[in-house]
Amino acid sequence: MFTKMIGATKLAVAATAMLGLSACAGFQxxxxxxxxxxxxxxxxxxxxEYLVLAEMxxxxxxxxxxxxxAARAIASANGKPPAPEELASRDIPAAAQGxxxxxxRKLMEALDGGARTAKPDAAARAQASFDCWMQEQEENFQPADIKWCKDRFDAAMAQLGTPAPAAAPKPSITFANFTVYFDFDKSxxxxxxxxxxxxxxxxxxxxxxTNIEVSGYADRSGSEAYNMALSQRRADAxxxxxxxxxxxKAPAMKRLAFGESQNKVVTPDGVKEAKNRRVKIEIRK
Structure with a gap:
């Protein structure tokens, strides 16, 4: 690419191409x-993107x-964009194949995940840069050029981001419970x-x-009878x-009153406790 220095072998090949194949190559x-x-x-x-690579x-x-x-550029211009090059299309050194x-794989995942439509410019840059990387890696004698293509690919892929995983189906909920609290001596x-x-x-x-159970409770600051009635009023409310x-759609509700029994926080008789002034709601499918 920008830093490429053609070695003796490639120079010889290029010279041969110019002499014997000029009628076939380089005119696309x-x-x-x-x-x-x-x-x-x-x-x-x-x-x-492909036109730039062809010119370079x-x-x-x-x-x-x-x-x-150039052929890839022409196909793209005609509305028939090619897929990224297959690894088998080039003689890639074993150390670079993985x-x-x-x-x-990541590129195809992004493209098939909608990147062509969502971020067309970045998707095109990622694909062309991958093919650039493939081409330079096959030659395998210009590390700076390989790095240029790879860095460009990585930057474009970062713009595409990781495709979001498919949303998992919501689990079927068959039970839920809630607790509400009351002020002292209030319903x-x-x-x-x-x-x-x-x-x-x-x-x-x-x-x-299909079933909702509402259970009322009171703390131990009053008499048992008073607290039973208070817990019932709370459940009713x-x-x-x-x-x-x-x-x-409201199902029938079962209302229960426990007064000052089954306290959430165990206290001596006559003690005010906010966490015991509650109503528990249990909902079942």
Whole structure:
């Protein structure tokens, strides 16, 4: 490429090509120049990228590769973009085959994942740079040129990003539970309680719930009888609001009252405890 110095062997080959094959090689570039791409943005991008590579190889006397890239430019301009080169199409050194194979796999994954449409310019640059890398790796005597192609490929692939994995199906939810808390000696719903009940109603709707159990509790600051009645009022308030939020699809709700028994936090009698002033909601499909 830019830094290529043609060695004796390649110079001899180039000279032979000029003398014996001038009628066959090196003239696709003229056919490729000045075309108006008729395909999509990806095809147009490939045309420009391959045309640049064809011109660079022609300038260095590598007429065979110039023709290869020019032919790819022409196909792209005609709306028939070629696929990235197969590894088998070139004589790649064994030590480089693994890296190129993995690079092509990632490239195809990106292209088949929608990159041609989502980011056509970067996708075209990635493909052409991969083919550039293949061509330079086959020659395998200009490390700087190999690096130039590879770096350009890596930069384009970074622009494409990693294709997002397919979304996993949502697991079937058959149970959900929520807890709401009350102020001391109150059964009225707070703003925070309302927010939790909205979440509970949404969960019931999402799973098409067939059963909802609402259990009320109280702390031990009053008498057992008073706390039993208070826990019932709390359960009733929650059940009523849930029924309103869920609407016509609301299933029958089982209301339970446990008073000051089954406290979440064990306390001596007469102790106020916020975590015991609660209603537990269990939703089942």
């Amino acid at each position: 570039l003229d056919n490729a120049k000045g075309l108006t791409p008729s395909g999509d943005a990806f095809s147009a991008g490939l045309y420009k 190889e022609f300038a260095e006397g590598d007429y065979m590769d110039s023709d290869t890239f 890296g190129l194979a993995e690079a092509r 009225t719903l707070t703003a925070q309680t309302q927010s939790t009940l909205i979440d509970a109603a949404n969960a019931a709707d999402d799973m098409a719930a 929650v059940a009523k609001e849930l029924t309103t939020l869920i609407g016509a």
